[in-house]
Amino acid sequence: MRNIVFALALAFAGCGDGGGSSGPGPGPGPAKDGPKAITIWWAQWAPADGLQELGRDFEKETGIKVTVHQTPWPDYQNQVNLEFGNRETKFDIVIGDSQWIGRGASKGLYIELTDWLKGAVDMSTVHPRAAKYLCEYPPGSGRYWAAPCETDAIGIAYRRDWFEDAKEKAAYKEKYKRDLAPPATYEEMRDIAEFFTRPADKRYGVSWLTGRGYDALTMGFEQVLYAFGGSWGDEKTFKVQGHINNDGAVAGLEYLKSMMKFSTPDGAKLDYGQCLEPFDNGSTAMLVNYFAFYPEISKKFGDKAGFCPMPKKGDRRFASLGGQGMSISAKAPKERQELARQFIKWFEQLKIQKEWIKKPAGFPANTDILKSEEFRKASPYNAAFADSVDILVDFWNVPVFGELLAPVQQYVGEAMDGKRSAKDALDAIATEHEEIFRKARENGDLPK
């Protein structure tokens, strides 16, 4: 007995402090400085800074103070979900990832905006893909739980100076019998990456999103999956077998794995920030990441950087969707929910959207703006982004998306590391996803 008590004490002593690691604080509560104020939570990146600047304009017009609280990406999901566990959230608006919307809708965390949004925003001007993935749940149902805020897509940044170098062009033409140009197909992308891979000179062909935390690898793989003929599954029946693991999907994963030969030595494990480093330090010819990260690239490299959408496989071209919509917390006080609605309505006005696009990485979902020459020419990456919005695809946004994401990150990662074949990895994902959907159906977590 004495030993067990001593052992218990040791175990609890060990529970005290294993690492001294502490997550970020929950951030400021609702702004209480004036009589009217709202708090918005978003991830820590350039668009959030832009939103805060617009928030100050809103305050000047309406007297309602807006505070945009930013949390680093790796902690953002955890912080938001932990906050939703409280009786009242510190935020009034949460700009949540597109995958969160099913959970937010079905767990009563977000307020339904369907009737209100149609009156506040002309939904016909919202790009249908942005509306489907950022605002709607279930997909195609016409029920809205978020207003579009930031639309984003994965695209390619490339070293235009390298591509336009006369010697490089001549050498490429001699080897591959075609002109060196931004890749239009995945085959061309592979050739270009191979051409620029010179490890002795510490030069590499491509830096791809392959991070194992959260969803970076899933997003990096997703557009290849769809372009090669696979998909996550049937959105209506949630059938996965034969979609995620068909021949096209296997070929896509094998392609992505083969591209790692042309990346940095740790290229199979690059998270959002890490993926930028090889391009940022001038060693890599092409970068595959979200457009929201490209303002900094453009600022640093100027004319030396070019931008293009993801390439095609045959006639199939897709880009992983990024971006977030503005959702109103169901756990915010009613009066602040009303103020939140006012802010969202103000933000969605065309004149404000035209201001939004002037902010770094302020990407809209408004089709008029996306099509305009003014937008396309406003920055070196805008045209490529605008072209990418038409080809957006997204991961499952059902309530169990977190459980669905884990096996993708794990098994695709194992395939990338050479621990499993592409076919085994995708078969394993299919099996687990079907089991997760079966349980979710039993628990009533899937849309009917």
Added chain:
Amino acid sequence: MLKYGFVGPALLLLIALNIFPLGYNIWLSFTNYDLSGGDVKSVGTRNYREVFNEPRYAAAIRTTALFVAAAVLIELVLGYALALALRGEFLGKGFVLTVLLVPMMLSPAVMGLFWHLIFKGDYGIFNQTLGAAGLPEPQWLTDPGLKLAACVIVDVWMWTPFMMLISLAALNSIPRHIYEAAEIDRAGAWTVFRRITLPLSAPLLLLAVLLRTTDALKQFDYVMVLTGPNDAATQTLSALLYQTSFGSFRVGLGTAYGFVVLVAVIAVATLFTRYLDRLQRSR
């Protein structure tokens, strides 16, 4: 009554900070508690059935066991060797000891971040040093065979000083007259070590092993920082618990994992303490 007065506040703190959370977690492990709150329903033993049927759980046990065995064994051997080397008096002993203890003082999460840079494939100093010596430059953080080794290296670097400290205390506690008697009997160095040094320092060494084992069993910091919590090659029990609770939002299931881990740690600790007890009684 006075004795209860002295012990009372500490006992109350223990109950508030340990007993109550333990009870609450046990209750949660029988529910479908979601990270974002919502309706909480009892699910009986479903979570525990999932724990024991989940292949990832078995894999996490194997990974954790491998990590603990490798890390603690290497720390023990290296720490003891360092203690043997440093037990005598020499100029600058205080400074050397202080420098050796520095890794132990630092935050594991911060060390994990530093080592992440050190292990970087292309510009990490580890591989640059290996490359300069003409040795192969392995990919510590992407090669599935090496990721766990990378975590072990970081743990050994951080906690060998702890083993060294305990070993030094153990060695210094051996009475000098025993060595003098051995010298008189003309015992050789190996005999002295085998018959005197090692057996007499064993109880404290075992205590150090027990403390490091219980700590290593809950390894999370390096795994989180070096490879992420969802990497099969390094997913320890704590990382799996984190992934379940915060990645899949299933806090009920996560607490079931946590409780099973706690029982395992208590079992290991009980075995150790019983052995230690027996060792003490036999002396």
